[in-house]
Amino acid sequence: MRVLRASKPWGMIEVCLLAILVALVKLSGFLHVVAGIGIAAIVALAPLMAVITNRNAGDLWPLYEANNDLRFQAALAPWPAHLVACDLCGMAHQAAAAEGGAAIACARCGSEVHARKPDSIMRTRAFLLAALVLYIPANVLPVMYTRLLGSEAQSTILEGVEEFWRSGSWDIAVLIFTASVAVPCTKFLAIALLLLDQKFPIGSRVGKTRLLKLVEHIGYWSMLDVLVVALVTALIQFRALGIAEPRSGIVFFGAVVVLTMLAAMSFDSRLAWKRQVGRG
Numbered sequence: 001m002r003v004l005r006a007s008k009p010w011g012m013i014e015v016c017l018l019a020i021l022v023a024l025v026k027l028s029g030f031l032h033v034v035a036g037i038g039i040a041a042i043v044a045l046a047p048l049m050a051v052i053t054n055r056n057a058g059d060l061w062p063l064y065e066a067n068n069d070l071r072f073q074a075a076l077a078p079w080p081a082h083l084v085a086c087d088l089c090g091m092a093h094q095a096a097a098a099e100g101g102a103a104i105a106c107a108r109c110g111s112e113v114h115a116r117k118p119d120s121i122m123r124t125r126a127f128l129l130a131a132l133v134l135y136i137p138a139n140v141l142p143v144m145y146t147r148l149l150g151s152e153a154q155s156t157i158l159e160g161v162e163e164f165w166r167s168g169s170w171d172i173a174v175l176i177f178t179a180s181v182a183v184p185c186t187k188f189l190a191i192a193l194l195l196l197d198q199k200f201p202i203g204s205r206v207g208k209t210r211l212l213k214l215v216e217h218i219g220y221w222s223m224l225d226v227l228v229v230a231l232v233t234a235l236i237q238f239r240a241l242g243i244a245e246p247r248s249g250i251v252f253f254g255a256v257v258v259l260t261m262l263a264a265m266s267f268d269s270r271l272a273w274k275r276q277v278g279r280g
Contacts, residue, residue: 005088012220013049019227025172061089086113120268127263128191134252141249144229148242179224187260190215194267212269219261226254
């Protein structure tokens with residue numbers, strides 16, 4: 001159950017499908033490309049993986065309780081006692097002591113339950129700052145080197161977008177620009193706004209919660225460029241005729257994507273709700 005919960009944000013089957021499409025379009029400019037039966041298998045696999053990664057784990061816990069003969073007694077939580085939900089199984093606990101930072105053990109799954117994510121603001125700031133620092137070399141340094149029939153070239157992310165645009169594949173160019181430039185910048189601004197809200201409350205509570213959910217949902221789409229480079233460099237290995245190799249820029253960019261995803265996961269959206277409730 002822990003593995004299922006932890007792996008859900010990292011399921012990128014739809015991003016992988018788009019990466020395959022982009023790689024095929026890119027390779028078709030150099031070679032005669034024919035899609036094989038493996039593509040059909042991946043297309044069939046995609047909805048199955050989507051069902052698995054989007055499975056509601058809350059529906060599985062009653063089966064566990066029935067098999068282990070577990071019974072939980074319902075109790076009223078008198079105000080102002082705090083109800084704290086377990087991040088793993090979702091069970092609510094009456095735990096006023098957890099508000100001070102102490103953790104309690106979940107009665108159902110045994111996980112540590114906190115009223116707030118530990119060091120949420122510090123962790124989010126650290127991940128965001130690291131991502132901002134790495135985003136500079138990710139855009140300046142080349143992400144891929146190609147040598148085909150004696151012609152050599154190195155390209156950055158923006159140069160790759162320009163190459164697709166000039167070749168007539170403007171839709172692929174817009175897709176890569178959105179995933180590699182627009183989405184990371186949106187995540188930077190959104191997370192910075194959520195952190196700034198802790199000092200200067202702005203906007204509505206619902207709006208800020210939706211903003212965090214948006215960042216969590218679009219976060220992994222930036223992996224598109226990383227998967228494209230991985231596919232192209234794996235497929236173009238013809239020794240004397242041609243070769244493709246990844247460069248350091250794609251490593252920095254992959255690190256930026258992971259760090260921004262961790263920043264969104266580290267931020268506790270309940271902080272904004274508590275702050276405004278306290279002020280109102």
